[in-house]
Amino acid sequence: MASNVTTQGQEIVECDSCQNPVSFSCRRCLVNLCDPCALLHLRISSKTGHDVVDFVKKDDDDSCFCESHPKQECSVFCETCDLPICILCVSLMHKSHNLSELxxxxxxxxxxxxxxxxxxxxxxxxxxxxxxxxxxxxxxxxxxxxxxxxxxxxxxxxxxxxxxxxxxxxxxxxxxxxxxxxxxxxxxxxxxxxxxxxxxxxxxxxxxxxxxxxxxxxxxxxxxxxxxxxxxxxxxxxxxxxxxxxxxxxxxxx
Structure with a gap:
């Protein structure tokens, strides 16, 4: 795992766990990480999981994809399961559930x-x-x-x-x-x-x-x-x- 040194303006952005230049960011934990710390971070258990991406791409995620059908965008919210779902889920697993507009x-x-x-x-x-x-x-x-x-x-x-x-x-x-x-x-x-x-x-x-x-x-x-x-x-x-x-x-x- 390796990435380029990231800067903001003229200043080098530092890893939140040490003083090394940042390479990655965990979008779940909201922390910036260097190469060694990124590997250590992925070993730490988390209720929400980890989503470690290149630091320069940390703000690129803007779509809501279905957990059961990753290629399908969510279009409905299941109040029963407290979960955003796609149109396939509506017909397959959530027929009798309480649904609302996403x-x-x-x-x-x-x-x-x-x-x-x-x-x-x-x-x-x-x-x-x-x-x-x-x-x-x-x-x-x-x-x-x-x-x-x-x-x-x-x-x-x-x-x-x-x-x-x-x-x-x-x-x-x-x-x-x-x-x-x-x-x-x-x-x-x-x-x-x-x-x-x-x-x-x-x-x-x-x-x-x-x-x-x-x-x-x-x-x-x-x-x-x-x-x-x-x-x-x-x-x-x-x-x-x-x-x-x-x-x-x-x-x-x-």
Missing amino acids: SEKIEEVLKNITQKNDRLQSFRHKLETHLEDTTNKLVEIFSFYQKKKTVVTVLGEDWHKQINETKKKLHLKLNDLQEENEAVVQREKRELEVMIGKIDEMNRKTTRLQKSKNLTEMMKFIPIITEQKTIKKNIRSAVRVLCYKYTGADPELS
Whole structure:
């Protein structure tokens, strides 16, 4: 299994499982994969199965084909079996079942997907706000510790050799504190960016399905977009307000 390196604009698209350039995409799991990870991904069991295709072709599927007759496009929806079917299925296996128009079911499922996606987009706006806050916090942390270092440096210039040794120790301590604080905020920043990325992927999938008639893909996408409600829970921990008690935090530096 091999494919060309894929780019979007001037940037190389990376595999979601590692840092290698992407080659494939699983349309069921909504993940981008490099050559080695694609082989590993196919070995993982999934309720919806896997549909690994070339990354550049991941959005090409726009038809709804019958599961029992793969060459036949679906034209009816069986409410009894909760399944889109073709005209052959109607006469062979679903005679006594409750049937409905495929277009009506498509409209119903799309409405459900769109509503869930709209809610995700509203969460995205909140995430963006918190992402901006964490970015500003990183700037504040850097500025704060730079000022502290400057104060220590000015004092050190007037001290003798023994005091200069104390200055070095204080710098090391400030560096440790800075790294510790930045690590916390950087982690939250990455979590927010990942959440936004997932929501954007849901939005791209929803947009594509809105132009599609592939009910099978729509129905398989429902549980995937529904699972994204965990973002609502994650946001409570990922965007918590960080309180830094700068003044008086260390008696030696105040």
